[in-house]
Amino acid sequence: MEPSLQKRVQRYGWDKASNYYQDSWQAQLKPAQDKLLDMANIRQGEKIIDVACGTGLISFRAAEATGKEGFVLGLDISDKMIELANKIATENNFVNIQFERADAEELKTNDNEFDIALCALGLMYVPNPIHALKEMHRTLKPKARCSVAVWGQRNNCGWAEIFEIVDKRVSSEVCPMFFNLGNEGMLEKSLEVAGFSNIHIERIKSVLYYQSGEEACAAAFEGGPVALAYFKFSDEIKKEVRKEYLDSIQHYKNGNTYSVPGEFVIASANK
Numbered sequence: 129m130e131p132s133l134q135k136r137v138q139r140y141g142w143d144k145a146s147n148y149y150q151d152s153w154q155a156q157l158k159p160a161q162d163k164l165l166d167m168a169n170i171r172q173g174e175k176i177i178d179v180a181c182g183t184g185l186i187s188f189r190a191a192e193a194t195g196k197e198g199f200v201l202g203l204d205i206s207d208k209m210i211e212l213a214n215k216i217a218t219e220n221n222f223v224n225i226q227f228e229r230a231d232a233e234e235l236k237t238n239d240n241e242f243d244i245a246l247c248a249l250g251l252m253y254v255p256n257p258i259h260a261l262k263e264m265h266r267t268l269k270p271k272a273r274c275s276v277a278v279w280g281q282r283n284n285c286g287w288a289e290i291f292e293i294v295d296k297r298v299s300s301e302v303c304p305m306f307f308n309l310g311n312e313g314m315l316e317k318s319l320e321v322a323g324f325s326n327i328h329i330e331r332i333k334s335v336l337y338y339q340s341g342e343e344a345c346a347a348a349f350e351g352g353p354v355a356l357a358y359f360k361f362s363d364e365i366k367k368e369v370r371k372e373y374l375d376s377i378q379h380y381k382n383g384n385t386y387s388v389p390g391e392f393v394i395a396s397a398n399k
């Protein structure tokens with residue numbers, strides 16, 4: 129897929145998903161985000177960049193950790209995500225945080241500017257993740273650190289069929305290489321190619337818990353990257369894809385609830 133098309137699909141897809149994102153994903157992504165922040169080991173006064181920040185779920189936690197002497201810049205390709213993040217910052221009187229729209233492959237920041245670069249569950253959506261990691265590397269001070277998280281191997285993510293279910297009904301795939309970075313050694317290799325050293329990798333299992341099929345479908349179709357396609361489907365197709373998705377996770381159903389397995393890979397490294 130053309131990189132510029134993939135970026136448009138992401139930009140407008142996440143615009144559509146933005147209002148549903150936190151309800152759908154905040155709890156489910158927390159284990160990966162906790163581990164990423166743990167590995168980042170943020171100290172007071174540090175200057176932090178959060179790439180593909182979404183609504184700022186980890187940016188705000190980073191801002192609390194670095195305190196008033198520090199600063200967080202959150203960047204995301206979706207205007208609506210940035211709008212929401214700025215609204216949350218204002219409502220909660222954050223003074224050490226700023227959000228702007230930017231592509232992960234073109235950060236428009238200075239060289240050697242930040243003490244820490246973060247990217248939680250964003251790299252899978254970028255057409256060339258190595259370009260994004262090189263940008264994070266460029267904008268870090270010498271020896272500064274990065275901490276990133278991606279989804280793990282396809283086989284260990286029980287919700288993975290969502291992409292095929294949607295892709296076969298649209299002309300351009302939503303996210304062609306989504307699970308690539310989760311394969312054994314791939315994140316480590318990508319960080320190395322981008323110039324990072326002292327790479328440390330952790331792979332963790334998790335469970336995505338849904339109280340009902342409705343909740344599972346809302347997270348999958350409305351709050352995530354397939355939202356752009358989904359909201360354009362007719363009611364009939366919407367019904368069809370929801371049924372196919374629920375069939376694909378049937379194995380993880382218990383009564384009305386679903387406990388769908390997931391896996392994350394989290395890395396820390398130094399410039």
Ligand SMILES: C[S@@+](CC[C@H](N)C(=O)[O-])C[C@H]1O[C@@H](n2cnc3c(N)ncnc32)[C@H](O)[C@@H]1O
Pocket residue numbers: 135138139142157161179180181182183184185186203204205206209230231232233247248249250253254255
């Ligand atoms: C799953 S959300 C993660 C958001 C946030 N990091 C978190 O942990 O909650 C993925 C985010 O990646 C952003 N994204 C996708 N492609 C991007 C790109 N090329 N550059 C910057 N952000 C991008 C989306 O807009 C979306 O907000």
